[in-house]
Amino acid sequence: xxxxxxxxxxxxxxxxxxxxxxVDRAEGSYIYxxxxxxxxxxxxxVAVNNIGHRHPKVIDAIxxxxxxxxxxxxxxxxxxxxxxxxxxxxxxxxPENLSCVYAVNSGTEANxxxxxxxxxxxxxxxxxxxxxxxxxxxxxxxxISGNEVKKMAYRPLLPNVRFLxxxxxxxxxxxxxxxxxxxxxxIQGDAGVRIPSKAFMQALRKxxxxxGALLIFDEIQCGMGRTGKLxxxxxxxxxxxxxxxxxxxxxxxxxxxxxxxKKIMAVFTHTPMLGHITTFGGHPVVxxxxxxxxxxxxxDIDYREVExxxxxxxxxxxxxxxxxxxxxxxxMFAFDMQSAEKVEKVVKNCLAKGVITFWFLSHPYxxxxxxxxxxxxxxxxxxxxxxxxxIEELN
Numbered sequence: 001x002x003x004x005x006x007x008x009x010x011x012x013x014x015x016x017x018x019x020x021x022x023v024d025r026a027e028g029s030y031i032y033x034x035x036x037x038x039x040x041x042x043x044x045x046v047a048v049n050n051i052g053h054r055h056p057k058v059i060d061a062i063x064x065x066x067x068x069x070x071x072x073x074x075x076x077x078x079x080x081x082x083x084x085x086x087x088x089x090x091x092x093x094x095p096e097n098l099s100c101v102y103a104v105n106s107g108t109e110a111n112x113x114x115x116x117x118x119x120x121x122x123x124x125x126x127x128x129x130x131x132x133x134x135x136x137x138x139x140x141x142x143x144i145s146g147n148e149v150k151k152m153a154y155r156p157l158l159p160n161v162r163f164l165x166x167x168x169x170x171x172x173x174x175x176x177x178x179x180x181x182x183x184x185x186x187i188q189g190d191a192g193v194r195i196p197s198k199a200f201m202q203a204l205r206k207x208x209x210x211x212g213a214l215l216i217f218d219e220i221q222c223g224m225g226r227t228g229k230l231x232x233x234x235x236x237x238x239x240x241x242x243x244x245x246x247x248x249x250x251x252x253x254x255x256x257x258x259x260x261x262k263k264i265m266a267v268f269t270h271t272p273m274l275g276h277i278t279t280f281g282g283h284p285v286v287x288x289x290x291x292x293x294x295x296x297x298x299x300d301i302d303y304r305e306v307e308x309x310x311x312x313x314x315x316x317x318x319x320x321x322x323x324x325x326x327x328x329x330x331x332m333f334a335f336d337m338q339s340a341e342k343v344e345k346v347v348k349n350c351l352a353k354g355v356i357t358f359w360f361l362s363h364p365y366x367x368x369x370x371x372x373x374x375x376x377x378x379x380x381x382x383x384x385x386x387x388x389x390x391i392e393e394l395n
Contacts, residue, residue, distance in 0.1 A: 103282030107220030107246025108136030116180035228330030251293025
């Protein structure tokens with residue numbers, strides 16, 4: 001109780017009702033509290049621990065880098081092996097037009113840098129985003145996010161931001177020669193796992209080409225294998241001009257990155273120089289962890305198994321009468337219920353029973369699941385049993 005009171009009074013709070021799990025350790029798909037209680041983590045730190053907690057390859061990479069050096073210089077000045085390896089691994093996994101990596105500290109910073117880069121490269125000022133989008137909570141990334149409830153208290157925000165209707169091809173006509181960029185999540189996460197049509201995404205790519213606007217894909221939540229492919233844009237047969245990454249990229253360590261072509265990225269180097277600057281971006285320990293995590297995601301994950309287990313979980317829970325519908329891609333789920341109150345009870349019931357689920361900021365009528373891609377069938381079966389019981393107890 002003493003530690004709980006200290007947490008509530010001296011650690012900055014994000015909401016009035018935190019989970020208050022007192023974490024002792026984590027391993028694989030599980031988190032353990034100070035009393036020894038085991039929690040099956042069906043959220044993975046909100047799509048962060050895609051390869052589970054403390055993956056051996058990540059831990060080994062961190063330990064090896066610790067024996068070499070920590071921070072040595074602000075980003076972009078020294079050649080550091082960990083940064084080099086991360087960039088090489090990303091470039092090998094991505095199309096040729098995405099061949100230049102800028103590592104930063106978080107997904108939000110990656111989006112901040114991406115919109116700066118687009119404005120600088122095009123010489124334009126209008127930013128196009130979509131209703132329902134979530135791109136972060138700093139001043140700039142909040143400005144291009146679609147949740148007005150979260151933005152209202154912090155206005156005025158960035159000017160010249162226009163919001164279009166999600167998955168509506170007719171609205172793409174508003175993208176014009178005034179538009180510096182269009183930023184979009186290939187799968188909207190916080191809005192409740194909204195999956196656009198392939199036709200819409202291809203029409204968006206064509207429209208950006210036609211008017212010279214840069215297309216930015218925010219894959220901070222939906223990337224790194226979460227959708228059953230390494231990158232979500234692979235579902236649509238197109239590539240962005242700028243890709244932003246975060247969350248699962250670090251294998252449990254804090255990192256973000258924007259990836260583009262050398263031609264586009266080069267504008268950060270002149271007129272003025274230091275167009276984007278970060279002290280700790282690309283930190284060697286974090287970069288080493290990220291390179292190891294990417295190795296696991298590229299070489300050790302069976303994405304057919306990800307899809308099979310995702311379908312099994314969906315088919316089991318959708319049968320429950322309290323579930324209205326499910327939106328799923330890979331191991332990224334939103335289960336709709338009749339009310340936000342029922343969602344809250346399910347999440348709390350699951351927590352009490354040792355399974356961590358969560359909700360969406362922008363869609364309170366759904367609960368979310370995003371388990372590790374390394375989850376076993378036995379763990380999926382356990383999750384189905386406990387979540388089903390938590391839902392059935394609502395009656």
